[in-house]
Amino acid sequence: MKNKIKDLRISKNMTQQQLADLVFVSNRTIISLEKEQYNPSIMLAYKIALVFNTTIEELYGLEENLKNEHKNI
Structure with missing residues (x-):
């Protein structure tokens, strides 16, 4: 699923x-x-959203992903 994690992480100068470490997973995750x-699990998505002070919906572009899913049906 598309997400904005990398963009948000880079904008915060975060590795x-x-x-x-902030969300208690491995860097491989x-x-x-x-x-x-x-x-991710809903809990991990929530933790990541909290780190970036956003919502899960924004973090994963759920509206956009839903539109793309409907186009493929």
Whole structure:
């Protein structure tokens, strides 16, 4: 699923390891999230959203993802 994690992380001058430490996961998890190879649990998505002072909906562009999903049906 598309997300804005990498953009937000870079805008905060934060490393993948620093973000991982803040949300209690490995840096490999952050790498997988940024490459859109892994969809997080709702709790992890919430923790990441809190770090960036945003919502899960904004973090994952849920409205945009929903529109794209409907186009593919």
